[in-house]
Amino acid sequence: MYPQSFTYHRASSLKDAAALLSQLGESAKLLAGGQSLIPLMKFRFANPAHLVDLNFVQGISYIQLKNDALHFGALARHAEIEKSPAVAKIPVLRDCAAGIADVQVRNRGTIGGSLAEADPSGDWATVLLTLSCEVRCVGVTRERSLKLSEFLKDAYTTALATDELVSEIVVKVPRENSGGAYIAFKRAAPVYPTASAAVQLSLEGDRCTEVAIALGCVGLMSIRVPEAEAALRGRQLTPKLIESAADASRAAADPQSDMRGSVDYKRQLVGALVKRATEAALQRARGQQVEVSHIYA
């Protein structure tokens, strides 16, 4: 399969990429890891007249711990995030990176590309919505920093202007006695999850003081579930309370029936994932080392 012909541009810096986007307009697309864009172009769902390749820009794939926050260059690849010792500070990020598709896709795909594509089935948005996350954007004449919830507008839609691109993702390290976990249910490694759940919580003694719960693949975007969070916040977490958070998540989910499962099936599934992710997050918040991995059909 061949994509439609396009003109290739090799960006030398992020600013240069922004300048090219500004000059070429809507008919240009950025090429980061390409693991979604190239298949879309081969199917001719995407037919950009120009591609601006970021892969030859130096120094934009860093992963650094600075001032209690992890900083990811836009081109940090999933495989690099999976293996990064700095990322051990926030184990849920490792759950996410290590579970995306397969080795080959993780070797190419990038965190910046994933967020900028805003695919409702993508993994990063679901996980990062449970953390304090800022997306730094660079344009020809301006730079700005947006909260992830402001950056994501709708399915496949972000706040990025035509001449703007993601330069960095900054994730604050949660305070002591916090833990998070991310679990997706997948039919096979290379495909998108059927549903997924991310949970991040903090403890004071036995009491859960802060909690964020997000669901993936069960709506037009990744969704936070305030009702499920309210069921847990300020309480000592018992199996019964965790079950009620799962029920609230089932109610909040708005899945579509497709080849991955019916509406009812996905609702049941996402509740079970919230339960498992909450249990793992709780163990991690208590300082236990817990290995979390996706569930494969």
Next chain:
Amino acid sequence: MPEVAQKVSIQVRVNSKLHSREIEPRLLLVEFIREDLELTGTHVGCDTTYCGACTVLMNGAAVKSCTVFAVQADAAEITTVEGLERDGELHPIQKAFGDCYGLQCGYCTPGLMLSALQLLKDNSSPTQKEIRKAIAGNTCRCTGYQNILKAIETAAAKMRSASHGD
């Protein structure tokens, strides 16, 4: 669509041999390898980033060459299945796939061997779980995978003993 297709020049080292070519930017790496360089050991399976039959190493990392443009491999080092043997001697991974019956029709085998190579470069004694994770992006519709796992374990043991010089 541009009226006259743009051509770009690339230099790629494939199995240690440097190639310079003028190509269209939409040319996929797998087609460059198969059609331009006539190295047909790398296969096209699903052509949709699923099956892994087209797996090659790009600067040491396994990639699905149906999902990389050849122009992105400019200045890169590519290893295909043809690059595994040395002076007529099969690589231990190739030998082990044969010895363990790690293939039936053989269509997925080149991709699986390259995924195994990336794994064993980083991890000389992988567990079964680590092997399964490393080949999760390679689909085999014949074997049921058991003999592939055996082959990779066998290759790992051979490569460990070779590096110890026994």
